[in-house]
Amino acid sequence: MSFRDDSEDARDLRKPFLHTGSWYRMGSRQSSILGSSAQVIRDGSVSVLFCVLVVALGPIQFGFTSGYSSPTQDSITSDLNLSVSEFSLFGSLSNVGAMVGAIASGQMAEYIGRKGSLMIAAIPNVIGWLAISFAKDSSFLFMGRLLEGFGVGIISYVVPVYIAEIAPQNMRGGLGSVNQLSVTIGVLLAYVLGLFVNWRILAVLGILPCTLLIPGLFFIPESPRWLAKMGMTEEFETSLQVLRGFDTDISVEVNEIKRSVASTGKRVTIRFADLKRKRYWFPLMVGIGLLVLQQLSGINGILFYSSTIFSNAGISSSNIATVGLGAIQVLATAVTTWLVDKSGRRLLLIISSSVMTLSLILVSIAFFLEKVVSEDSHLYSILGIISVVGLVLMVAGFSLGLGPIPWVIMSEILPVNIKGLAGSLATLANWLTSFVITMTANLLLSWSSGGTFTIYAVVAAFTIAFVAIWVPETKGRTLEEIQSSFR
Template structure:
């Protein structure tokens, strides 16, 4: 594969060219004397991806297997706790370590994710991330003691840490501006689908077989990546101008005029730091970098600090404290609520905009968390078995469901969308790694402290999370820009 600059990319541009898939990369080939028999084989499939939306949606669906893997990993410990502890003779503290190790691995993956995605591309990064996921699930499925269990969990965490950065970036870079929000929300939708699947399957499948099933998303993802184009913006940044235009042409349709978009992307990468010049942390102090990085970190930290993982991981004990039975069924119901709410977000995000959904989401989260907090404080003084006690139990359930629903329609998906939109291409690797690391570090802190806080005071725990949600609302109103209907280049130029 050759590296070319803008001037060399002009050569032969007047010829009619079409994309060709070759060893996972997309190349250009002229008609006439250079047309090969492979182009004739591709002609039958060309009509399938001729339309921009079909091609981009297909690419999004394929890379969405990554966040499904993330959701499966996150939810695995919930339905398997009792069986794993019994079969491997683990203590509760050992299983707690097992559950939290995915966050530790994800922090390591987050640190490496930006550089991996910058040097070997978005597709290559996803392939690399899939391998430790597969090895991790195999280690868990054949575990005879805690050591293999812990090693498998760390490997899974590393893989999903890389994926959590790479997937939203890839989707943002391939999507047309009028579809970018909805397609970006597919990332979080896939996470919720993964969580719901592991909750449901965990009711019927033993933990070892469930670990084997966990291999499937990545096992399908690896070969599927060979049939989709690399991010055109990454190709342009790397100087692969022929491959860049070929990739963009495939994504927009063979008959589409991509001249304007090509010129915009070229102008953007022309002002970016060259490939061989490293971005340093000092460079992030410039306003054009500092503001988008602050917004990205703020949203991703507040997403986790609102307590979503603590509430979902310990939903069964929360519902038990509220006096509700059938906690497993209720937990599966919460998973379904997440999927429906996030799906609604993906459908409407490009119509309504990012800011309005974030404001609605954080407002709903604040109100529902306050409701749950007040309910548990009142419940402590209500006689058990009384009518008031039953009413408060129902209100607690309504509040938790409302919180999860409010989180899913905004703060769950949109921070990843906005991060991938506002970070300039030349700092996306470094800044994206920092923001993703902050997200996973906060998730680990919340998960590790949730049990202690709930044992201290259930009402007090929800009151703390409510304060965070209120702060998130203020943060969105003051700092978060609207990115709907703007190209990535327009968004990034606005911070200069």
């Protein structure tokens, strides 16, 4: 498997995606820039924030897809006469579609750009939700879920990469964390709306993020680093000028990006064999390692079966408790968005993994003790409360670092000339691990709740060591500085 940067002829095919809604430069550098939104967005930080808010609609769609199955299980199985195994297949098919989307995401983002990829990803999401909302049997449900997953697989790679490539270095961590914050908001929206509307109307509401994303893409510029890599010098400088503000001197950043692109070489074929070089395999190992450990912590299994876990712990209103868990995720991720550019990536990852380790140990001990304590005793009720508190702390700890930061670091450390291939591999590894965890979590919980959380605690403890030994600090450094350090 390899990818080759495009020729002049291929570039012509990309033009509809490159210039849709972008600002053009005509004539000299000081010429007017077209586009109605360019007249509104004059300040650099406001421009970048607007771009991030537009593409954040993609992760909201991602989160809504993930959260949809939790509040709808009973009603869908009842209305369509599905078995538990059929609904479990429905829930996991989004992971299968996301794996296919992850494989395509890197190549697509390299060939037609970040904006074009997001536009394409939005289409199967819309079709998928419509298929679910009008489903009369399981076949339409499964088809819709696969289509949603495919779009989400592309979104999960492209959005953090786009944000990292447009953000100033002092804001990149916080803006990059908006990706995961949007995912948690999408999950919470699905949980809350699922309390009030039936599953068909909820599926129709799922269309909204992508129907807003598509027109929004017409009002934001393409990634300047991608344009520079493609040799589109005028478009690259115009895009960067819009993002930094029309009164900002961008000459230093322009030269830095040009040097980085020149050193990697534009027309180069990257193959799997090339990834053996240390300047490539080390950042790829860090990126894949963080994204795999993120899922091996068991987070998706815990969130997917949170209602069951709460019921086992003696909580009667398990759906409302699940909504509360989603709210905690949003709040903790919002804290990370504020802290990540102040405290740094490594510190937050170590704190996050430490909190997860301790809370998972607490939950596992509580479940082990419940096996030997009488259900009528006061201690049994206390152990149930302890397990719920531990679970909430685990989710809060995850959201504080291990949830958002691996995506930020992956988008920062992969060199520009291998980002398509390596980014696809890292995203695929994340979704494959998510699929395995989601499929095995229920079996493990049936085997032993205490044993399951012990396994997850061991993974969280290993994550502390992994971050301390191998993960570099990227706070306050440009992408070019980060990537050149691996040479």
